[in-house]
Amino acid sequence: MIAADFKPDLEGWRQEARKFLEAGIEPSKILWSKESGSLSLFGSTDPDMKVLSAPGGRFQVPAEFLEWAQLISSAADADRWDLLYRILFRLKYERKDLLKFSVDPDIARAELLMKTLRRDIHKMHAFVRFKKTDVDGREHYVAWHKPEHPILKLGAPFFARRFGDRTWSIFTPDESAHWDLGEIKYGPGMPQHEFQAEDAFDGVWQTYYASIFNPARVKIKAMKAEMSPQYWSSMPETALIPELVRNAPARLQEMAKNQNRQAEPPAGASLTELRAAAQSCSACPIVHRAQNLVFGEGPESARLMIVGEQPGDREDQEGRPFVGPAGEVLDECLRAAGIDRADVYVTSAVKHFKWRESETGSKIRIHQKASGSEMHACKPWLEAEIARVKPALIVALGATAGTALLGRLPKVKEERGRLFESALAPAILLSWHPAAILRSFSEDERRERLEDLKMDLAQAQNFLSQNENPKAPDSCLPQS
Amino acid sequence: MQQASTPNFQVLKEKLKILADAAKYDASCASSGSNRARAAGGMGNTEGMGICHSYTPDGRCVSLLKLLLTNHCIYDCKFCINRVSSDTPRAGFQPSEVVWLTLEFYRRNYIEGLFLSSGIAGSSDATMEKLIRVARDLRLKHRFGGYIHLKVVAGASQELIHEAGLWADRLSANIELPVQGDLDQLAPAKTIAAATQSMSQIDERSSEVREDNKKMRVQTKFAPAGQTTQMIVGATPSTDAAILGASEKLYQDHKLRRVYYSAYSPIPHADAVLPSEKPSLVRENRLYQADWLVRFYDFKAHELTTAEAPNLALDLDPKSAWALGHRAFFPVDINTADREALLRVPGFGVRNVDRLIEARRFRRLRVEDIRRLRVAWNRARFFVITADHNPDALLLDHDLLGNRLKPAAEQLSLFDLRQTAASGEL
Numbered sequence: 001m002i003a004a005d006f007k008p009d010l011e012g013w014r015q016e017a018r019k020f021l022e023a024g025i026e027p028s029k030i031l032w033s034k035e036s037g038s039l040s041l042f043g044s045t046d047p048d049m050k051v052l053s054a055p056g057g058r059f060q061v062p063a064e065f066l067e068w069a070q071l072i073s074s075a076a077d078a079d080r081w082d083l084l085y086r087i088l089f090r091l092k093y094e095r096k097d098l099l100k101f102s103v104d105p106d107i108a109r110a111e112l113l114m115k116t117l118r119r120d121i122h123k124m125h126a127f128v129r130f131k132k133t134d135v136d137g138r139e140h141y142v143a144w145h146k147p148e149h150p151i152l153k154l155g156a157p158f159f160a161r162r163f164g165d166r167t168w169s170i171f172t173p174d175e176s177a178h179w180d181l182g183e184i185k186y187g188p189g190m191p192q193h194e195f196q197a198e199d200a201f202d203g204v205w206q207t208y209y210a211s212i213f214n215p216a217r218v219k220i221k222a223m224k225a226e227m228s229p230q231y232w233s234s235m236p237e238t239a240l241i242p243e244l245v246r247n248a249p250a251r252l253q254e255m256a257k258n259q260n261r262q263a264e265p266p267a268g269a270s271l272t273e274l275r276a277a278a279q280s281c282s283a284c285p286i287v288h289r290a291q292n293l294v295f296g297e298g299p300e301s302a303r304l305m306i307v308g309e310q311p312g313d314r315e316d317q318e319g320r321p322f323v324g325p326a327g328e329v330l331d332e333c334l335r336a337a338g339i340d341r342a343d344v345y346v347t348s349a350v351k352h353f354k355w356r357e358s359e360t361g362s363k364i365r366i367h368q369k370a371s372g373s374e375m376h377a378c379k380p381w382l383e384a385e386i387a388r389v390k391p392a393l394i395v396a397l398g399a400t401a402g403t404a405l406l407g408r409l410p411k412v413k414e415e416r417g418r419l420f421e422s423a424l425a426p427a428i429l430l431s432w433h434p435a436a437i438l439r440s441f442s443e444d445e446r447r448e449r450l451e452d453l454k455m456d457l458a459q460a461q462n463f464l465s466q467n468e469n470p471k472a473p474d475s476c477l478p479q480s
Numbered sequence: 481m482q483q484a485s486t487p488n489f490q491v492l493k494e495k496l497k498i499l500a501d502a503a504k505y506d507a508s509c510a511s512s513g514s515n516r517a518r519a520a521g522g523m524g525n526t527e528g529m530g531i532c533h534s535y536t537p538d539g540r541c542v543s544l545l546k547l548l549l550t551n552h553c554i555y556d557c558k559f560c561i562n563r564v565s566s567d568t569p570r571a572g573f574q575p576s577e578v579v580w581l582t583l584e585f586y587r588r589n590y591i592e593g594l595f596l597s598s599g600i601a602g603s604s605d606a607t608m609e610k611l612i613r614v615a616r617d618l619r620l621k622h623r624f625g626g627y628i629h630l631k632v633v634a635g636a637s638q639e640l641i642h643e644a645g646l647w648a649d650r651l652s653a654n655i656e657l658p659v660q661g662d663l664d665q666l667a668p669a670k671t672i673a674a675a676t677q678s679m680s681q682i683d684e685r686s687s688e689v690r691e692d693n694k695k696m697r698v699q700t701k702f703a704p705a706g707q708t709t710q711m712i713v714g715a716t717p718s719t720d721a722a723i724l725g726a727s728e729k730l731y732q733d734h735k736l737r738r739v740y741y742s743a744y745s746p747i748p749h750a751d752a753v754l755p756s757e758k759p760s761l762v763r764e765n766r767l768y769q770a771d772w773l774v775r776f777y778d779f780k781a782h783e784l785t786t787a788e789a790p791n792l793a794l795d796l797d798p799k800s801a802w803a804l805g806h807r808a809f810f811p812v813d814i815n816t817a818d819r820e821a822l823l824r825v826p827g828f829g830v831r832n833v834d835r836l837i838e839a840r841r842f843r844r845l846r847v848e849d850i851r852r853l854r855v856a857w858n859r860a861r862f863f864v865i866t867a868d869h870n871p872d873a874l875l876l877d878h879d880l881l882g883n884r885l886k887p888a889a890e891q892l893s894l895f896d897l898r899q900t901a902a903s904g905e906l
């Protein structure tokens with residue numbers, strides 16, 4: 001048995017290995033490391049040593065092997081030198097394409113080891129956290145990181161390529177690397193407790209980290225598999241993990257509460273059945289303060305559907321759409337356009353009245369606009385009505401109805417009077433909501449909007465008379 | 481290169497809470513596929529494979545600073561928390577704030593770069609212009625060489641798409657749902673046609689630039705990491721067959737690098753405490769696996785489902801499911817079979833197969849050889865012949881083989897799911 005006598009780095013090993021290789025000394029006869037086994041019991045020479053004569057010609061080590069050696073020499077594993085020599089020896093005396101024989105135990109072991117090392121280097125690139133410091137009025141970035149293997153020299157050049165425009169230092173327990181804008185210099189290591197650097201910006205990063213965590217998917221094991229707790233102490237965001245995990249169920253509950261529920265109309269129901277089902281809807285909180293459901297009204301055979309925003313005080317009392325002041329305006333415009341309201345299916349995007357008390361203490365119930373989630377909650381009723389009535393044309397009055405029908409918030413002033421294509425109906429036409437006409441700033445504006453609505457309804461009437469299709473074809477209806 | 485004034489941390493934190501939260505539903509997180517050297521005097525580079533700089537307790541990789549510029553949106557896509565009919569708190573960044581955050585995050589090695597998307601507040605082009613401004617400032621003013629992924633806002637004009645690609649490494653226009661009928665129900669203002677038009681514009685422009693580069697000395701980069709898209713799964717009744725078919729077409733027509741699938745979770749009910757076992761997440765994972773088979777294993781999308789079973793099995797990976805349905809194809813002799821056949825063996829990955837083909841030049845391979853490659857032997861063993869192993873022909877014909885391939889119920893473990901969901905690899 002020969003005990004190798006070398007400086008335990010790649011260069012030292014190379015010199016020693018070259019000597020052995022030239023002498024043809026078999027791997028099993030060499031003791032590369034005291035820790036690598038009980039072989040040292042055999043002493044330094046072996047009388048049975050079999051020296052193979054080297055084959056003729058110069059032996060050229062494949063370039064790939066040098067890459068392997070560079071990686072593997074940085075492993076913390078005690079058998080690394082032994083493994084490298086075994087492969088080297090076999091490359092020379094067995095096959096020079098041995099490295100491709102992945103199923104060979106030595107090659108498989110080497111590949112596994114390299115995988116571990118590459119991963120360790122990769123994790124260093126990932127998990128180093130720089131802190132900004134001030135050195136004599138100059139920005140300098142410092143980090144402390146503990147790799148699994150002594151790979152600092154393999155890992156550090158990455159940071160020079162990426163952050164070459166500022167100076168930085170990376171400390172590990174055994175070694176440190178320092179970039180001075182020209183080259184990386186290596187120095188002694190530092191225990192973590194001596195590394196002291198504060199960076200107020202860590203808090204911004206933590207906020208980000210907490211905000212992108214999705215409490216609906218807690219997978220601690222998966223997280224730890226990729227980000228082993230051994231690295232956590234130098235990563236500021238990991239301090240939040242226990243709390244994030246602890247609060248996840250509560251946050252989910254909170255999300256469940258806030259998540260916008262939607263009404264669930266019975267499938268395949270008739271209009272009458274839909275209306276009956278809506279009586280007991282409580283998909284949003286508006287219902288609790290309303291007196292009556294205000295469902296759509298009109299013949300199922302209607303070719304024209306008019307959709308408003310939400311019922312008002314009068315509508316709530318009567319349980320019928322467009323019967324208050326806004327209804328009067330609508331009726332006036334329908335008449336002007338030559339449309340008989342009895343032929344129209346009239347409904348609204350939200351089916352209950354939303355209001356608040358008046359600040360003056362009067363009994364008047366002040367109209368309040370439904371919130372986004374309330375509109376969202378109510379939308380299935382409107383869709384069910386459309387699916388049932390299959391109108392040839394839908395007139396959306398106002399931005400809320402427009403949003404419900406077009407899938408985006410329209411600008412009424414600019415987009416009214418246009419016919420939109422839609423999957424809900426052959427055409428959708430947008431116009432002013434009668435309430436918006438009543439709320440006009442000036443008399444001029446009021447008159448203008450009123451004329452607009454009359455004109456738009458006349459256009460609707462015109463569209464219907466030109467359009468031979470009595471009803472919407474089935475294919476473009478949502479089946480909700 | 482630093483900006484003169486440091487923004488107020490507190491204000492930024494408040495905005496981050498809203499605009500990072502709102503962006504987290506976008507499934508794409510990769511920062512790979514680009515190559516950009518650091519500019520002189522600048523910071524940042526991209527080197528092929530992206531890096532996950534952290535992991536959140538949901539098991540997901542944090543690679544990019546993923547933000548919405550604003551979550552104000554005039555669209556009403558039902559599946560989206562930012563839709564106009566939502567009461568979610570709203571906020572918006574100034575482009576300069578996003579630039580600053582990106583640089584500060586990057587400098588501390590928190591991230592590989594920026595993923596920037598936005599709600600559509602106002603017009604599509606006005607929104608797209610703001611996204612572009614962030615990317616342009618990062619590249620030109622700050623000589624930033626890190627990764628930038630820009631979302632192509634629905635309906636953005638061709639000129640803006642062309643400019644976006646000059647600064648971004650990757651672009652993505654979201655298809656959202658596999659068929660128009662699904663969009664009609666959930667996002668009536670969006671069309672497949674508009675999304676695929678954006679994709680074509682990206683693809684065509686990138687070919688043009690490639691051609692030009694052949695003639696020019698000065699090379700132009702146009703979205704060097706290509707384009708991706710995202711599809712929401714489970715919000716409509718569309719089958720996996722429809723989804724995989726749509727994806728396959730997107731890969732073919734627009735050379736997409738990747739289709740991301742995002743399981744739609746309508747309402748987390750109170751029982752949602754163990755969400756990782758939700759069928760929707762398993763389905764999402766199965767789609768990633770199937771997608772992977774189409775891209776790297778020479779499977780055609782239609783092979784993975786049948787008319788009778790248009791959805792992927794939840795309890796079995798799609799390759800095993802295919803193998804069970806095509807038992808006459810097996811056993812495959814690992815010492816003689818061609819690459820295509822080996823790729824169809826359950827438990828064999830692409831790398832395994834390539835190494836095995838190398839290794840069998842040395843000698844006939846045995847079971848222990850294959851196990852050394854760390855293949856999933858407990859699955860593969862029913863389907864392969866080696867120098868010293870012939871699978872039980874009876875078992876290969878047996879109905880119970882399916883059960884042997886299924887992981888025991890609880891083995892559909894989080895770990896499995898996470899691993900394959902991240903890579904899609906089996």
Ligand code: SF4
Pocket residue numbers: 263278281282283284285286287350351352374377378379381
């Ligand atoms: S407003 Fe609509 S969603 Fe809300 S309770 Fe009434 S019917 Fe249901």
Ligand code: SF4
Pocket residue numbers: 553554555556557560561562563564598599600634
């Ligand atoms: S356009 Fe985008 S942000 Fe706006 S609601 Fe639709 S999916 Fe959400």
